[in-house]
Amino acid sequence: MERNQTPMSSPLDFDIIFAGGGASGCLIAGRLAAADPSLRILIVEAGEHTRGLPAHTQPARYFSHLAPTSTTVTFNIAKPSENIGGRSLVTPSARCLGGGSSVNFTMYTRAAASDYDDWETVYGNSGWGSKDLIPLLKKTETYQVKPGEPTHGYSGPLKVSYGGAYTNVGQQFLDVAREYDSIRGNTDDINGLFSCDQYGRWQKWIDADTGTRSDVPHHFIYNQLHNQNLQVLHGCRVKRVIFENTRAVGVEFVNDTVLNPSADQTVRTAHASRLVVVSAGAFGSPTILERSGIGAFDVLKVHGVPPLVDLPGVGQNYQDHNVVFVPYLASEEAETLDALFRGDKSEEEREGRLRIRLYPSDGLIELVTQWKSSGTGLLAHNGLDAGAKLRPSAKDLQELGPEFETRWKTYFEHATDKPVIWIGPVSAYLGDPSVAPSRKYYSVGYYTQYPVSRGHVHISSGENANAPPDFDSGFLSDPADLATLKWGYKKSRELARRLKIYRGEYLPGNPTFADGSDARCLDAGMPVDVSAADIAYTEEDNTAIETYNRNFVQTAWHSVGPLFSTIYSNLDASFQLGTCAMKSRSELGVVDERLNVYGVQGLKVAGEHVPPCYSSSADIISLPRFPRSQSHPRMWARILTRRHW
Numbered sequence: 001m002e003r004n005q006t007p008m009s010s011p012l013d014f015d016i017i018f019a020g021g022g023a024s025g026c027l028i029a030g031r032l033a034a035a036d037p038s039l040r041i042l043i044v045e046a047g048e049h050t051r052g053l054p055a056h057t058q059p060a061r062y063f064s065h066l067a068p069t070s071t072t073v074t075f076n077i078a079k080p081s082e083n084i085g086g087r088s089l090v091t092p093s094a095r096c097l098g099g100g101s102s103v104n105f106t107m108y109t110r111a112a113a114s115d116y117d118d119w120e121t122v123y124g125n126s127g128w129g130s131k132d133l134i135p136l137l138k139k140t141e142t143y144q145v146k147p148g149e150p151t152h153g154y155s156g157p158l159k160v161s162y163g164g165a166y167t168n169v170g171q172q173f174l175d176v177a178r179e180y181d182s183i184r185g186n187t188d189d190i191n192g193l194f195s196c197d198q199y200g201r202w203q204k205w206i207d208a209d210t211g212t213r214s215d216v217p218h219h220f221i222y223n224q225l226h227n228q229n230l231q232v233l234h235g236c237r238v239k240r241v242i243f244e245n246t247r248a249v250g251v252e253f254v255n256d257t258v259l260n261p262s263a264d265q266t267v268r269t270a271h272a273s274r275l276v277v278v279s280a281g282a283f284g285s286p287t288i289l290e291r292s293g294i295g296a297f298d299v300l301k302v303h304g305v306p307p308l309v310d311l312p313g314v315g316q317n318y319q320d321h322n323v324v325f326v327p328y329l330a331s332e333e334a335e336t337l338d339a340l341f342r343g344d345k346s347e348e349e350r351e352g353r354l355r356i357r358l359y360p361s362d363g364l365i366e367l368v369t370q371w372k373s374s375g376t377g378l379l380a381h382n383g384l385d386a387g388a389k390l391r392p393s394a395k396d397l398q399e400l401g402p403e404f405e406t407r408w409k410t411y412f413e414h415a416t417d418k419p420v421i422w423i424g425p426v427s428a429y430l431g432d433p434s435v436a437p438s439r440k441y442y443s444v445g446y447y448t449q450y451p452v453s454r455g456h457v458h459i460s461s462g463e464n465a466n467a468p469p470d471f472d473s474g475f476l477s478d479p480a481d482l483a484t485l486k487w488g489y490k491k492s493r494e495l496a497r498r499l500k501i502y503r504g505e506y507l508p509g510n511p512t513f514a515d516g517s518d519a520r521c522l523d524a525g526m527p528v529d530v531s532a533a534d535i536a537y538t539e540e541d542n543t544a545i546e547t548y549n550r551n552f553v554q555t556a557w558h559s560v561g562p563l564f565s566t567i568y569s570n571l572d573a574s575f576q577l578g579t580c581a582m583k584s585r586s587e588l589g590v591v592d593e594r595l596n597v598y599g600v601q602g603l604k605v606a607g608e609h610v611p612p613c614y615s616s617s618a619d620i621i622s623l624p625r626f627p628r629s630q631s632h633p634r635m636w637a638r639i640l641t642r643r644h645w
């Protein structure tokens with residue numbers, strides 16, 4: 001859909017420019033535009049539009065974005081590390097309008113309230129405590145799961161539901177947990193903010209009425225087509241922020257080269273009279289800052305970038321949840337997304353009765369019909385129905401061992417709402433579907449909720465905005481994280497082998513225990529009784545689990561990040577120490593509590609946690625105007641011709 005051409009006096013001039021149109025950039029830009037439609041706002045986004053595309057609106061299609069041929073994510077490749085068996089961790093980050101909100105698993109996951117309080121009390125960011133943020137979280141959502149819940153909102157744009165199905169994988173997981181782990185029990189709000197250590201049904205960013213993904217662009221950008229002052233320039237990568245003295249006055253950008261590797265790399269400029277917001281995610285934001293001369297001077301020097309502000313915290317403290325998904329064989333009765341992920345043919349298609357294929361992947365016709373008519377079914381779902389954020393009991397602490405002791409005492413012991421691990425079932429095999437035999441699976445995943453290990457994201461070129469970053473994931477560099485994963489494997493296996501649909505372990509994705517070990521995995525079998533004894537592991541078995549976790553740990557796609565997310569991906573407060581951390585400059589912070597980058601003016605960095613604080617838009621809008629610079633008519637023509645939303 002084309003918008004009317006905007007009769008602006010100065011086409012390349014904007015009041016505010018967002019470098020990166022992901023979850024945060026779109027949410028803030030959309031709110032600002034709604035609050036003051038006269039504001040001229042430009043979003044420069046590396047990826048393509050997502051409006052009305054089934055790959056983005058149908059929740060179950062999230063897996064397609066992770067296929068090696070996908071252009072809606074960027075595959076960030078870390079340097080190889082012995083900590084993960086010599087592998088190079090591949091970490092996809094979103095690359096499309098809406099960013100992660102348009103490609104992610106739609107899991108609705110909120111932090112512990114004490115995480116927000118830590119932002120305020122530990123890191124000195126006034127106005128970021130839970131009492132300030134919870135009203136803003138509520139304002140963003142419509143909680144369709146249950147009326148009258150005090151920490152949830154009921155009139156916000158983003159809908160939260162359980163999705164259009166409730167698979168028997170998730171149901172059986174909760175049934176088993178209720179009995180097997182009766183001390184912990186089940187809760188009816190797994191994301192209630194103030195407590196954890198229980199099992200529960202998992203909420204999703206899915207609209208129960210339509211079955212569509214509750215993404216950011218459809219709810220904050222595409223619904224404002226009438227506002228001609230809100231512009232999106234897609235397929236363009238911001239190279240750097242430009243300054244007059246130390247005031248940010250615009251951005252330079254080039255064509256993105258993913259869809260067109262030989263795209264013209266002429267550098268073009270857009271001007272911002274009031275503010276530049278860098279909102280390019282965990283990988284994009286620190287690298288834009290560094291190419292702009294803001295970062296550790298020794299990093300800038302290596303790549304010949306003229307230094308502007310010495311901020312050694314830029315690009316440091318990279319974190320992600322360290323996840324392992326263990327695959328189990330499921331009986332035929334299991335309700336899984338395997339056929340969908342694999343692209344199995346429907347009966348009509350197999351028999352050649354279907355002439356018109358609606359979508360490139362096969363076997364979807366019935367599901368699409370159901371989704372279109374009622375917004376229900378597996379297409380309105382993500383296969384993740386249940387889970388738990390667990391804290392270790394006294395017995396579990398013994399299992400976690402001395403490697404975890406300091407972490408427990410210094411971080412978790414007295415913060416009773418902070419979980420140590422996430423565990424949950426997925427109604428599908430989450431590996432490469434073209435390799436695994438065609439049958440039904442379920443996976444049980446576990447990840448470190450607050451990993452200790454840290455990595456970094458820096459530039460590998462001072463000039464080339466399309467160059468991959470210098471990326472170290474840092475995964476499992478701290479033994480406390482390895483101890484947590486060992487506990488996670490054992491705990492999740494005990495739950496998994498009690499599900500009624502259990503039919504054994506998919507051996508290529510499981511640990512290799514020594515022949516004769518009581519712990520060895522079996523690729524056939526029936527579930528054990530809920531009251532069966534736990535598997536006893538020898539020291540040799542423990543070593544096999546450690547090797548397995550090192551070799552199979554992967555990204556949970558929660559790279560953090562410019563700051564931290566409260567709206568979409570609530571991780572934890574330690575994530576506040578991300579690659580553009582919000583804390584004092586002396587502690588290697590990059591932005592202050594108003595998200596202003598230290599040492600310059602007119603420049604903010606936005607991660608997902610920013611939006612609620614801008615619901616009034618007061619801070620940005622009250623900035624003084626800055627004189628506009630020269631416009632560039634050719635550029636404006638490009639904005640208009642490339643736009644198709």
Ligand SMILES: Cc1cc2nc3c(=O)[nH]c(=O)nc-3n(C[C@H](O)[C@H](O)[C@H](O)COP(=O)(O)OP(=O)(O)OC[C@H]3O[C@@H](n4cnc5c(N)ncnc54)[C@H](O)[C@@H]3O)c2cc1C
Binds near residue numbers: 097105558
């Ligand atoms: C595969 C996947 C699954 C996930 N699953 C979940 C989930 O189920 N639940 C959950 O809560 N969270 C999930 N997340 C995490 C969540 O989506 C992110 O935390 C969130 O989107 C981060 O928001 P952001 O605005 O900081 O960055 P993003 O949303 O990543 O947006 C950054 C944007 O900037 C653009 N960009 C980058 N560099 C440049 C540049 N130089 N110039 C212009 N544009 C640039 C990118 O193309 C991107 O669109 C998932 C993420 C991924 C990738």
